[in-house]
Amino acid sequence: MKDKLKIADKTFSSRLFTGTGKFSSSQQMREAILASESELVTVALKRVELNNETDDILLHLKEKHINLLPNTSGVRTAKEAVFAAELAREALATNWIKLEIHPDPKYFLPDPIETLQAAEELVKKGFVVMPYIHADPVLCKRLEEVGVQCVMPLGAPIGSNKGIRTFDFLEIIIEQSNVPVIIDAGIGAPSHAAYAMELGADAVLVNTAIAVSQNPIEMAIAFKKAVEAGRIAYQAKLAPIKQHAEASSPLTSFLNE
Numbered sequence: 068m069k070d071k072l073k074i075a076d077k078t079f080s081s082r083l084f085t086g087t088g089k090f091s092s093s094q095q096m097r098e099a100i101l102a103s104e105s106e107l108v109t110v111a112l113k114r115v116e117l118n119n120e121t122d123d124i125l126l127h128l129k130e131k132h133i134n135l136l137p138n139t140s141g142v143r144t145a146k147e148a149v150f151a152a153e154l155a156r157e158a159l160a161t162n163w164i165k166l167e168i169h170p171d172p173k174y175f176l177p178d179p180i181e182t183l184q185a186a187e188e189l190v191k192k193g194f195v196v197m198p199y200i201h202a203d204p205v206l207c208k209r210l211e212e213v214g215v216q217c218v219m220p221l222g223a224p225i226g227s228n229k230g231i232r233t234f235d236f237l238e239i240i241i242e243q244s245n246v247p248v249i250i251d252a253g254i255g256a257p258s259h260a261a262y263a264m265e266l267g268a269d270a271v272l273v274n275t276a277i278a279v280s281q282n283p284i285e286m287a288i289a290f291k292k293a294v295e296a297g298r299i300a301y302q303a304k305l306a307p308i309k310q311h312a313e314a315s316s317p318l319t320s321f322l323n324e
């Protein structure tokens with residue numbers, strides 16, 4: 068029995084969210100996403116033809132269980148992000164928006180000031196805001212205060228596949244958060260995703276590691292299983308880490324007899 072994740076008015080059975088970039092074809096993207104059993108799939112507004120019902124990407128994602136999550140990737144300011152979100156709401160009939168403001172072309176690191184400003188405005192306009200941010204516990208609290216529905220701190224830079232490099236700060240964010248924490252970006256292997264879930268993340272978002280794999284469908288299945296395993300381990304509570312060795316079976320009574 069899988070436990071469910073609730074964000075705003077939606078409930079998810081899968082805690083693996085996926086992206087749509089970097090696949091070698093739309094058909095391959097579709098097959099990998101179906102194999103992942105992901106129910107929340109992010110699409111870059113700049114990549115889809117919003118007013119075209121036959122847009123290739125949208126057409127390949129037309130499934131009852133798939134919720135599309137438009138993202139604002141490509142915008143540089145809060146003003147541009149709000150404009151992009153409004154366009155997406157009108158064209159895709161969803162008030163959900165993944166807020167991404169990363170003007171820096173080398174590391175794509177999110178701009179915290181523009182993100183907070185845009186989040187506040189979008190919440191006031193009735194959006195369910197899912198902000199992509201650095202693993203900054205203070206910013207997470209500020210975003211929560213303005214009414215975002217979750218936070219999406221990065222594990223490592225987008226597309227770097229480096230894994231959970233922000234570990235210490237993610238732990239604080241998870242400890243303090245009153246909204247779901249979704250670890251986004253830089254997750255390069257199923258083991259990274261399992262680790263994120265063992266830490267107590269509510270979900271993870273993975274794109275590059277699945278899309279650029281030599282076999283994206285098999286990799287999507289591996290990520291699905293890793294996320295499930297990590298979640299079960301988190302719920303079962305991991306054994307505490309000890310500084311010294313501790314025998315796994317009792318030695319004393321055997322030696323004393």
Ligand SMILES: CC(=O)[C@@H](O)[C@H](O)COP(=O)(O)O
Nearest residue numbers: 086225226252253273274275
């Ligand atoms: C913020 C952003 O763009 C990420 O959601 C990205 O789509 C996923 O990151 P990876 O490509 O590193 O998995």
